[in-house]
Amino acid sequence: NVLIQVNDTQIELSLNLLENLSAYDYSQLLQEHLNLKTALGENGVVLTEENEGESHSIQTWSQVLEFMVSFGKKGMYIQRYKGLGEMNPEQLWETTLDPTIRTLKKVKVEDIVESDGIFTILMGDQVEPRRNFIVENALRVKNLDV
Numbered sequence: 001n002v003l004i005q006v007n008d009t010q011i012e013l014s015l016n017l018l019e020n021l022s023a024y025d026y027s028q029l030l031q032e033h034l035n036l037k038t039a040l041g042e043n044g045v046v047l048t049e050e051n052e053g054e055s056h057s058i059q060t061w062s063q064v065l066e067f068m069v070s071f072g073k074k075g076m077y078i079q080r081y082k083g084l085g086e087m088n089p090e091q092l093w094e095t096t097l098d099p100t101i102r103t104l105k106k107v108k109v110e111d112i113v114e115s116d117g118i119f120t121i122l123m124g125d126q127v128e129p130r131r132n133f134i135v136e137n138a139l140r141v142k143n144l145d146v
Helices: 015-020 023-040 061-073 089-097 112-123 127-140
Strands: 002-006 009-013 045-048 055-058
16 A cells, blocks of 8 residues: 655555556646645645635645535536436436537447447346456446446
8 A cells, every 4th residue: 555645644545546547547646636736835725716706725635625526516416317218308308309419429330249248248137247247347447427
């Protein structure tokens, strides 16, 4: 494990986490860390939201994270559905059918046999092949929406 200390705060990262970060991801993470460290300085900073006019005094890394998460969620409303059939007509129009905001993409199936095999594993009645697929590919996941 790797121990990172910032002022009085210690963060322990497992080597598994570091192994799973690609070189590009890690260099980007390191650069963002250095940018934040420079901006935060020893006395902290005051962040002001342009549209709201609210000021926030930030002095610790946890306050930076707290601010970024709350700022990023402003004005957002997240609702999850299993399928389009669960939406009412207005929601379907806003999210899927409105031609001014929708994006249509053409998907080409290059290898129909491989695609069918993956669909059978992931959507089939057999649990064990699906479980094996998830275990074998878990470390390759880049973006996961649970």
